[in-house]
Amino acid sequence: MSFWSTERLLQKHRLDKLIDPFDPQCVKQGAYELSFGSEAFISTELKGTKQTLVTGEQIVIPPGQFGLLLTEEVVHVPNHAIGFISIRFSIKLRGLVNVSGFHVDPGFNGRLKFAVYNAGSQNIILTCGDRVFIIWFSDLSGPTRDVYDGDHAGQTVITSEDVMQLQGEVASPAELKRKIDELKREFEQRFTSLDDKITIWRTVTITLLSGLFVAVIVGMIFLALRIYAERPAAPSNQPAQSTRSQEPTQDLKQREPAANQKTENSANTPNNTSAIKPEPTK
Incomplete structure (x- = not known):
């Protein structure tokens, strides 16, 4: 050949x-x-x-x-x-x-x-x-x-059977790579967007918690001030009065023995006088 x-x-x-x-x-x-x-x-x-x-x-x-x-x-x-x-x-x-x-x-x-x-x-x-x-x-x-006498003998056109055998997009390596790259870009975009959302929510949460903490502290301060302002004040001369009220009691206690002694002395004086007899004159 x-x-x-x-x-x-x-x-x-x-x-x-x-x-x-x-x-x-x-x-x-x-x-x-x-x-x-x-x-x-x-x-x-x-x-x-x-x-x-x-x-x-x-x-x-x-x-x-x-x-x-x-x-x-x-x-x-x-x-x-x-x-x-x-x-x-x-x-x-x-x-x-x-x-x-x-x-x-x-x-x-x-x-x-x-x-x-x-x-x-x-x-x-x-x-x-x-x-x-x-x-x-x-x-x-x-x-x-x-010699050849099969289905393609004398063919001059592309038949519907030919088309049906090749219909549909083929997932070629190049096409798969393109789709993978598209999915990768889409994932990165979504991840970036999600990360931005998380950052925003974190900032909002921290801001709200900080505001709440400050509000609680301020409220506690105002409550303490209010309680202090509403508490009744003690009289300023109370200690002096109590001291003075105690002094007469002590004086009375000290004077009672003296008075009793004077009473006893006064009671004993006549008796002693009557007991003394004048001596006769010689």
Whole structure:
């Protein structure tokens, strides 16, 4: 098995009409450069349907998303050959990867559908009519009667079945990272907001407690002053009167013995006088 050269590819095309429409300028280094056609479907399409394009119109394949692209040309692979397909290197370099397989069976006839995946970190923009794909041809050991006659034989459009298989946004690594970053920013914003609220409530609470403490202290001071002001004052001459009231009592107690003594003396005086008898005169 050997791959066809540019000259052999041109020769075989004249015999078997390999590609339609055919442009000799698209034959380079033994391969034919196929163009991006008029239909495409992207997994993030809001309408959930394929896009129909005109030459020069563009599509966008976001990072981490799939696309189904149709070629402009109809490809015919003879029963003695097999085709190999890929994406041009300049487009691969952006991150676009072919995930639909790498060969075209002997006997296939129709437009090729490329299932692609954007493995890059940026949007990939493709323009209808641009040379995006490549096909090589190689000989088999001989003609085969086991040619392709499956569901894709003679295909020219992207079907509803094709669209249904690719519907829905894909949670790609890039998309997951973007969502995680968004959640992180949202969490940080909420945490900052919560921290600010806690600070505000702490300040308000401290202020209220401080005001309440001051009010309690001031109230206690006023209550003490009020109690002191309402207490009856003691008379200033009370100690003197009590002293004076005690002095007569003491004097009376001291004078009673003296009076009793005088009474006794006065009582004893006549008796003593009568007891003394004058002596007779001699």
